[in-house]
Amino acid sequence: MPAPKPYTPGKILRGLVGRWPLPVLNFDSAPMKAALAELLSREQFDLIQMEYIGMAAYMPVLRAASQAPIVLDWHNIDSELMDRYSQAATSPLRRWYAGHTARRLAALEEQMLGETFGHIVCSERERGQLKAIAPRARVAVIENGVDADYLRPPEGVPGVRRHLVFVGSMNYHANVDAAVSFVRTVWPAVRARFPEWGISIVGSNPTPEVLALHGENGVEVTGTVEDVRQHYRRAIAAIVPLTVGGGTRLKILEAMAAGVPVVSTAIGAEGLSVTGGREILIANDVAAWTRSLEQVALDSTLRSRMIAASLDLVRSRYDWNAIGESLWQTYREWLR
Numbered sequence: 085m086p087a088p089k090p091y092t093p094g095k096i097l098r099g100l101v102g103r104w105p106l107p108v109l110n111f112d113s114a115p116m117k118a119a120l121a122e123l124l125s126r127e128q129f130d131l132i133q134m135e136y137i138g139m140a141a142y143m144p145v146l147r148a149a150s151q152a153p154i155v156l157d158w159h160n161i162d163s164e165l166m167d168r169y170s171q172a173a174t175s176p177l178r179r180w181y182a183g184h185t186a187r188r189l190a191a192l193e194e195q196m197l198g199e200t201f202g203h204i205v206c207s208e209r210e211r212g213q214l215k216a217i218a219p220r221a222r223v224a225v226i227e228n229g230v231d232a233d234y235l236r237p238p239e240g241v242p243g244v245r246r247h248l249v250f251v252g253s254m255n256y257h258a259n260v261d262a263a264v265s266f267v268r269t270v271w272p273a274v275r276a277r278f279p280e281w282g283i284s285i286v287g288s289n290p291t292p293e294v295l296a297l298h299g300e301n302g303v304e305v306t307g308t309v310e311d312v313r314q315h316y317r318r319a320i321a322a323i324v325p326l327t328v329g330g331g332t333r334l335k336i337l338e339a340m341a342a343g344v345p346v347v348s349t350a351i352g353a354e355g356l357s358v359t360g361g362r363e364i365l366i367a368n369d370v371a372a373w374t375r376s377l378e379q380v381a382l383d384s385t386l387r388s389r390m391i392a393a394s395l396d397l398v399r400s401r402y403d404w405n406a407i408g409e410s411l412w413q414t415y416r417e418w419l420r
Contacts, residue, residue, distance in 0.1 A: 088113040100181075104141055105188035107162060112141040124149035131155060131415060133204075137162050140192060143199070153201030153419070161210055163190035168328045169257055197221045202418055204411070207355035224414045227357075229407040230337045232399045235313060237343030248274075248283040248377070249319040249344070251312060251335045254290035254305075258328045262352075266325040267297050270373045275301055277374060278381065283323075286315050316342035321380045324352035325373070336364070337402050340394035345387055347376045357401065363394045 090110035099106030120142060129152045134142070136159050146154055163186050170182035197203065197218035204226050205211050211223050250266070252259040263285050271283060282302040285294060290305050298305035309315065316322070322339035326349055336356060339346050340363065347365045360366040365376040380387055400406070 085113070085115055085119065087111075088116075096181075099185065099188075105185050105192060107138045107166075107185070107189065108140050108192070111136075111138045117142060117145050120145050121149050128152070130419060131201075133157055134200075135159070137189070137193060137196060140196060155202040155204060155415075155418075156196055156200045157204045158210065158214070159206070161193065161205075161213055163187075163193055164213070165258075165328075172261065172328045194218070204414075209355055222418065224418075226407060226411050226414065227402060228334050228337060229402045229404050230334060230341050230398065232341045232403040235316070235338060235341035238317070245318055245320040246278075246281050247315070247319050248281065248321055248323050249315050249339075250283070250285050250287075250323050250325070251315070251338065252287045254285065254287040254294045254307075258326055259287065260291050260294055261328060262325045263294050263297065265327065266323065266373075267300065267303055270325065270370050271301060271303070273370050273374050274377055277378060281320070284315050284319075286312060312338070313342060316344050319344050321345045321347050321377060323377075324348035326352040337398055341398045341402075343391050343395060345380045345390045346394070347373065347380065358397070363390060363397055365390075 088111065091106075095106060095109040098104070099109055102109070104112065124146070129150060132146055132150065132152045132154045134146070134154055135157050137156065143154070146152075166182050166186035166189055170179050170186055173179040173182055194217055197214060198221075202222040202224065203214060204224055205214060206225070206228050208225055211225050214221060214223050250259075250263060252262075254260060254263065267283070275281060282304060284304045284306060285297065286306045286309055288308040290307055295305055297303045306315070316339060319339075322335065322344045324333055324336055324346065326333075328351070333348075333352055333356070336346050336348060336353065336358070345365070346363075347367055349368050350366055353360075353364055353366060358364045365379065367373040367376045380390075
């Protein structure tokens, strides 16, 4: 079933004054509601997991067609994400609209905390935020994760690595802002130090702003790729230059599982159990980015130590098998 078209003029207007804020309207689909109602009419479920607060428009269908408890999986705390975007937006109109949307999302989040059976978040930080709003809410931390075996780096001597890689959906505003800002402000200094390096911006649906970076000063914009592992295997480092956004970053865990050192902003690494200087390097300005990437490139001891620590962390804590078992045990306990 095709996804509904987001950000239409009608949805933007209704996001101001209608029942649902824009992030909910973007996922609202009459055919999907009909399909959901039909499924629930012929099958019974012990529990329904609803992904992301953007699915809130489907709550009336779920309530009408099923008695199963509903658990909301919070990919982010979206009011926080939108508030951060409102503070970073350069357009006054976008800044105002994002602030308005952040307030509407906060109200919806508080409502959902009271109306749903349970809640899954990705970090203790987010659990604390939700419990501060609704102390009696049932909230469990099930961390983000990756398929560590699939991403496992190949055995043997690695090939020549002369690329930085930035992975993510390139129509997501936080990734767009990060890609453009890094290439414009940080990359010239890094390229001056390492003129043989390139940078690959890897991810689906790149916006015109991101596409405009392609071919500029060694920058490659790939769009959707069949297998992201090929890009990790030629990367000297994975970068996460995010300055807005929320939640935890699968791109960091992916890179770590692939045996690639990660350099990130503090916001980019938020919510993950990583320590700067051990599994990851933190850089928040041009000088720190240049220094950190120079360390990764030239200090083989540091690089080897980071890769080993990262692989150990991902395989022990963030692998799908461990996370799936944790989620299963959480639901068994809640339903008991």
